[in-house]
Structure formats: C-alpha cells, structure tokens
Amino acid sequence: MNRVVINTEALRHNLDIIRGWVEGQHGAKLTVVTKVLCGHVEAIRAFHNLGVRSMADSRLQNLRAIREGFDDVETWYLLPPSPSVVSNVVTLANVSLNTELSIIRALNQEAGKQDTVHGVVIMIELGDLREGILPGTLVKIYEEIFNLPNIRILGIGANLGCLSGAVPNVDQFMQLVLYRELLELKFDRKLPLISAGASAVLPLLVGGVLPRQINHFRIGESILLGTDLVNGGKMEGLRDDAVLMEAEIIEIKEKALVPLGETGSTTPFTPIEEAEQPSPGQRGYRALVALGQLDTEVGALMPVHPDHTIAGASSDITVVNLGEQPHGLGIGDTIRFKMKYSALVRAMNSKYSQIALPPPLEEIL
Numbered sequence: 001m002n003r004v005v006i007n008t009e010a011l012r013h014n015l016d017i018i019r020g021w022v023e024g025q026h027g028a029k030l031t032v033v034t035k036v037l038c039g040h041v042e043a044i045r046a047f048h049n050l051g052v053r054s055m056a057d058s059r060l061q062n063l064r065a066i067r068e069g070f071d072d073v074e075t076w077y078l079l080p081p082s083p084s085v086v087s088n089v090v091t092l093a094n095v096s097l098n099t100e101l102s103i104i105r106a107l108n109q110e111a112g113k114q115d116t117v118h119g120v121v122i123m124i125e126l127g128d129l130r131e132g133i134l135p136g137t138l139v140k141i142y143e144e145i146f147n148l149p150n151i152r153i154l155g156i157g158a159n160l161g162c163l164s165g166a167v168p169n170v171d172q173f174m175q176l177v178l179y180r181e182l183l184e185l186k187f188d189r190k191l192p193l194i195s196a197g198a199s200a201v202l203p204l205l206v207g208g209v210l211p212r213q214i215n216h217f218r219i220g221e222s223i224l225l226g227t228d229l230v231n232g233g234k235m236e237g238l239r240d241d242a243v244l245m246e247a248e249i250i251e252i253k254e255k256a257l258v259p260l261g262e263t264g265s266t267t268p269f270t271p272i273e274e275a276e277q278p279s280p281g282q283r284g285y286r287a288l289v290a291l292g293q294l295d296t297e298v299g300a301l302m303p304v305h306p307d308h309t310i311a312g313a314s315s316d317i318t319v320v321n322l323g324e325q326p327h328g329l330g331i332g333d334t335i336r337f338k339m340k341y342s343a344l345v346r347a348m349n350s351k352y353s354q355i356a357l358p359p360p361l362e363e364i365l
C-alpha cells in the first residue's frame with residue numbers, strides 16, 4: 001500500500017512564510033491554488049483550518065467540494081470557461097479568469113438568471129503563450145464589458161512561467177501596471193487587482209524587485225512543496241517535506257545491481273536514469289515497494305534517505321537501491337519520498353493512493 005502523507009506543521013510553516021512575503025511585505029492578496037489536492041475534502045480542510053479563505057481550482061468538481069464543505073471561502077475558477085460550463089462556473093466560483101468576450105457575455109446572462117454578480121479578471125498574453133488576449137484588444141474588450149450589469153470587473157492578470165518555461169521578468173509586470181493605468185484613465189474606473197503572482201514569481205517578490213502594483217497572487221506549488229521554480233530546488237525559508245509519498249516494502253534482498261544479459265526497450269515506461277551507474281558485478285540491498293507508474297510519476301520521486309536511489313519502476317512496483325546495508329528496514333516497513341509537482345498531482349488523483357489526513361487543528365497549534 002502507498003499513501004500521500006500531509007505534514008500539517010510543515011504546511012503551516014510554508015503558508016505562514018509565503019503569507020508574510022505576499023501580504024506582510026508586499027501588501028497583496030493571496031489565493032491558494034488547491035487543484036493538486038484533487039478535491040480531497042480533508043486536505044482542503046487543512047488549509048481552511050490554517051485560515052485560508054480564498055482558494056482557486058481548475059476543476060469544477062473540486063470547486064464544488066470547496067463550496068459545499070466551506071461556505072466562507074472565496075472561490076476562483078482558473079481556466080477560461082468553455083460554453084458548456086458557464087452555468088456551473090457562476091454557481092461554484094466567485095471569480096473566473098477570462099479571455100473571450102462571448103464567454104463574458106454568457107457569464108453575465110447566467111449570473112442574471114442566478115440573481116448574482118460574477119467577478120472576472122481579463123488575462124493578457126505576455127509571452128508564455130498560454131491563455132490571454134493580445135494587449136492591442138484590451139480597450140475594445142473593456143468597452144464591451146464595463147456596463148454588463150451582472151459582471152464585476154476585478155482587473156487584469158497574466159500567467160507567466162506556467163507553460164513554456166520562460167522566466168518571468170520585471171518588464172512584463174511593468175507592462176501590466178501600464179495597461180491598468182491606461183484602462184483606469186480611459187474609462188475613469190478603478191480596477192482593484194493585477195493578478196499575476198504565481199509560484200514562479202516568488203523569487204522576484206522576495207528579491208524586492210516586483211512592482212507593488214502586482215497585488216494578487218495565486219500560489220499552490222511553493223506552499224505544498226517549497227519549490228523554487230526559477231532557480232531549482234527549494235526556496236530559502238520554505239520546507240520541502242509538507243507532502244511526502246510513503247510506500248510499503250514488499251521484498252528486500254541483497255542482489256546484483258546490474259541486470260544480466262542484454263538490455264533493450266522491453267519496458268513500456270521510460271527508464272529512470274540513476275545518478276551513479278553501478279559497476280558490473282556490484283551488489284547491494286534492493287527493496288521493492290508497492291508503488292508504480294500507475295500510482296504516480298516515479299521519475300519525479302526523490303527518496304528522503306540520502307543513501308537511497310530509485311533503480312527503476314514498472315506499473316505497480318518500484319525498485320529502490322538501499323546501499324551496502326538495509327539500514328534496519330524489513331518487510332512491511334515504509335520508504336518515504338519527496339515529490340515534484342508532477343508526482344504529487346498524479347498521486348493525489350490516483351484511486352490507488354491513500355491520503356494520510358492531517359490532525360485536527362487543535363493538535364497542531
């Protein structure tokens with residue numbers, strides 16, 4: 001059996017540090033991105049217990065779990081809505097990110113039917129080549145939507161560093177600042193938010209070079225994993241053990257570390273490259289754990305123990321080299337792994353993984 005273990009103390013630490021950067025140091029608003037939690041109510045409850053009252057997700061069923069379980073949470077829908085989901089977006093999300101004028105009109109019409117007002121942020125393309133309108137069409141779109149009675153225009157936004165891997169830079173954020181100033185002057189209306197902060201933006205924020213007008217952050221990965229998406233590794237001050245994968249040992253034996261005979265492409269999965277290639281004839285202890293590619297992206301797992309390395313994986317088994325000694329491990333014991341984002345999201349979405357629920361709030365304060 002394998003399970004995802006949530007360390008609520010580490011989660012609280014990362015959340016407090018990032019809140020300090022975003023809210024305390026920069027005077028901005030933080031919305032926690034929960035999509036990697038895949039709608040697990042108790043995992044969402046951990047954030048709620050820690051005081052999070054603004055959450056964002058890209059799956060409507062996950063937003064439904066938030067809305068039904070925690071009615072005091074502001075909800076954001078992170079995808080530009082498609083026509084088929086407009087009704088549910090208005091029902092389940094207070095705010096959505098938008099790029100299409102026809103969809104904003106449909107949101108207005110649906111919000112009127114539901115006797116509510118729906119918040120929208122217009123996303124602008126700044127080079128990552130994901131969602132966003134071209135800056136040249138910004139004024140025209142705002143001319144169309146400012147007077148829609150059931151739409152509340154919150155501001156503009158951008159996604160940077162999410163698709164192409166381009167590193168966000170200060171010039172891109174200054175463009176957003178100028179676009180907002182242009183719109184406010186032309187229409188004599190205040191736009192409260194520039195929503196452009198994501199985990200990839202945190203190094204600029206910590207470095208003190210991000211324009212203060214960038215006043216809304218949508219952060220998920222760095223809270224859960226402590227990731228520095230720009231420089232690699234962990235951001236200074238954050239913890240990388242808030243979420244771990246734990247897998248049970250089903251076999252442990254001393255074996256050769258290099259397979260016999262020729263090796264080819266018989267495995268259906270991309271082989272995992274070991275950091276140090278063993279020499280022919282070299283032996284060591286190997287543990288098999290009940291965890292495989294069906295459960296997560298094994299290549300995005302990192303054993304917590306410094307002497308452990310992943311030798312390979314099939315659909316349902318991962319082989320871990322333990323070194324010259326088994327370190328006291330035996331059948332039924334567990335091996336823990338840190339995870340990259342791709343491993344975490346697949347594990348949380350797998351029906352084969354258990355979620356180790358965090359303790360109640362009174363146990364962690």
